[in-house]
Amino acid sequence: MTRPRLYKTEGIVLKQFSIGEADQIVTLLTNNYGKLRPIAKGVRRVKSRLAGHLEPLTLCRLMLARGRNMDVVSDAEGMASFPNLRTNLESLTRGLICTELVDVFLPEELPSPPIFHLLLDCLNWLDQGETDRAVHYFELHLLRHLGFMPELYQCVLCGTTIKPGEHGFSLEFGGIVCTHCYRTNDGSAGPSSTPYSVSTLSLNALKVLRHFRMAPFSDIQQMQFPDALSLELDHLLRRYLTYLSERRLHAPEFLDKIRK
Amino acid sequence: MNFNPTGNSSSPIAPVARLMAELHKLPGIGPKNAQRLTYHLVSVSNEEALALAKAIQFMKEQTILCSECMNITDRDPCSICSDQGRDKSCICVVEEPLDVLALEHSRAYHGLYHVLHGAISPGNGIGPDELRIRELLVRLEVSEKSYLIGHKIQEIVLATNPNLEGEATAMYLHRILSPWDIRVTHLARGLTTGGELQYTDETTLVRSFQGRQEF
Numbered sequence: 001m002t003r004p005r006l007y008k009t010e011g012i013v014l015k016q017f018s019i020g021e022a023d024q025i026v027t028l029l030t031n032n033y034g035k036l037r038p039i040a041k042g043v044r045r046v047k048s049r050l051a052g053h054l055e056p057l058t059l060c061r062l063m064l065a066r067g068r069n070m071d072v073v074s075d076a077e078g079m080a081s082f083p084n085l086r087t088n089l090e091s092l093t094r095g096l097i098c099t100e101l102v103d104v105f106l107p108e109e110l111p112s113p114p115i116f117h118l119l120l121d122c123l124n125w126l127d128q129g130e131t132d133r134a135v136h137y138f139e140l141h142l143l144r145h146l147g148f149m150p151e152l153y154q155c156v157l158c159g160t161t162i163k164p165g166e167h168g169f170s171l172e173f174g175g176i177v178c179t180h181c182y183r184t185n186d187g188s189a190g191p192s193s194t195p196y197s198v199s200t201l202s203l204n205a206l207k208v209l210r211h212f213r214m215a216p217f218s219d220i221q222q223m224q225f226p227d228a229l230s231l232e233l234d235h236l237l238r239r240y241l242t243y244l245s246e247r248r249l250h251a252p253e254f255l256d257k258i259r260k
Numbered sequence: 261m262n263f264n265p266t267g268n269s270s271s272p273i274a275p276v277a278r279l280m281a282e283l284h285k286l287p288g289i290g291p292k293n294a295q296r297l298t299y300h301l302v303s304v305s306n307e308e309a310l311a312l313a314k315a316i317q318f319m320k321e322q323t324i325l326c327s328e329c330m331n332i333t334d335r336d337p338c339s340i341c342s343d344q345g346r347d348k349s350c351i352c353v354v355e356e357p358l359d360v361l362a363l364e365h366s367r368a369y370h371g372l373y374h375v376l377h378g379a380i381s382p383g384n385g386i387g388p389d390e391l392r393i394r395e396l397l398v399r400l401e402v403s404e405k406s407y408l409i410g411h412k413i414q415e416i417v418l419a420t421n422p423n424l425e426g427e428a429t430a431m432y433l434h435r436i437l438s439p440w441d442i443r444v445t446h447l448a449r450g451l452t453t454g455g456e457l458q459y460t461d462e463t464t465l466v467r468s469f470q471g472r473q474e475f
Contacts, residue, residue, distance in 0.1 A: 015383050049455075049456075052462075052463060078461045083466065088431075089432060092424075092428055096382045250387075255382075
């Protein structure tokens with residue numbers, strides 16, 4: 001989408017990177033221009049008017065100017081700073097998990113309004129006191145918007161409809177592996193003959209994932225999850241996201257560290 | 261070495277190219293700047309150019325981290341840690357050595373420091389292990405066993421930057437310091453001198469109200 005010389009947008013600040021003496025490159029997810037990385041000049045000076053408004057995990061209204069190499073933040077005003085999210089190290093880290101995932105998976109300048117609204121919703125949920133299930137819901141729907149929604153109804157190897165039981169989950173094939181294929185998993189099936197890793201997926205976890213996929217978050221908020229189930233979802237989604245992104249995800253690692 | 265920012269077919273000679281490559285590694289020095297600085301050094305006297313080389317060498321050889329506070333110094337312990345006139349019951353935790361300079365310049369503080377050399381930034385992969393946090397805990401352990409009055413640490417002031425990473429670092433430190441019988445405080449937040457209310461962000465305004473005081 002070509003942007004005019006001076007343009008307005010709303011954006012959520014994902015991260016900042018300092019360059020030069022007083023400048024920063026701000027990574028933003030905007031509502032209509034996708035992920036942008038304009039330069040914010042002079043924000044590291046004491047008298048900067050913009051600095052506080054461009055903190056990570058802030059929703060702001062911005063005016064940006066086209067530049068030769070990069071766009072410049074001409075003006076910014078914070079609209080929401082999610083204060084409760086910031087007062088607690090775990091909820092702050094959960095917010096940073098979401099922004100890290102968006103930054104890792106989205107290429108620049110690809111308009112993605114559904115992802116913008118998903119991120120905004122999730123930050124609001126975290127600000128209201130939601131914890132891990134908000135992050136898991138966010139992760140599944142982020143995968144869906146990116147086109148990586150895991151297959152949850154048919155076996156990715158043999159195509160049969162999944163029946164209740166203990167199944168597997170294949171990272172490489174992106175979905176559920178039926179009990180039969182899971183038990184006979186010897187690496188010989190599949191289009192290429194390279195072995196693939198399949199981990200266990202409990203029936204409850206499968207049900208939760210299907211429910212997450214179909215239901216609005218307000219329904220999920222009524223549910224209670226036992227710790228073991230929450231942990232299983234966490235591991236599964238983390239492994240799948242790590243596999244797809246082909247890199248380490250730092251914010252989830254930090255969350256593990258502070259929870260110990 | 262094929263360092264050739266102008267794209268000409270004739271590359272600079274090896275010694276010049278090598279210096280250009282080294283200068284290019286420095287933050288904020290692009291290929292053109294590196295070229296300009298290199299050719300400047302080619303044109304000045306041997307004496308002048310070597311003075312720069314020797315200053316770099318001297319700095320690297322002579323600067324070490326103070327084993328107490330992790331600040332950059334030329335002798336161990338540093339001048340602040342060795343100063344008997346300082347309040348040894350208080351440690352002010354900062355992110356970088358330049359923060360110590362700023363605080364010392366203000367003359368507002370007379371205790372000891374601890375330099376973390378960074379801040380926790382989960383999104384950038386900087387966790388507690390990448391900072392000098394363990395060394396702070398060691399100092400507290402040593403102080404616990406100290407019999408010298410006035411040498412036991414009674415307060416830790418968290419003076420990390422008032423941005424996301426600094427706040428995350430302060431929250432983390434507050435958490436790991438809670439088992440210790442030590443008062444943990446953080447610097448006040450508020451309006452910037454010379455700033456204007458209408459341009460100030462939400463978070464700062466909220467904190468300014470919370471910290472309001474009688475005249």
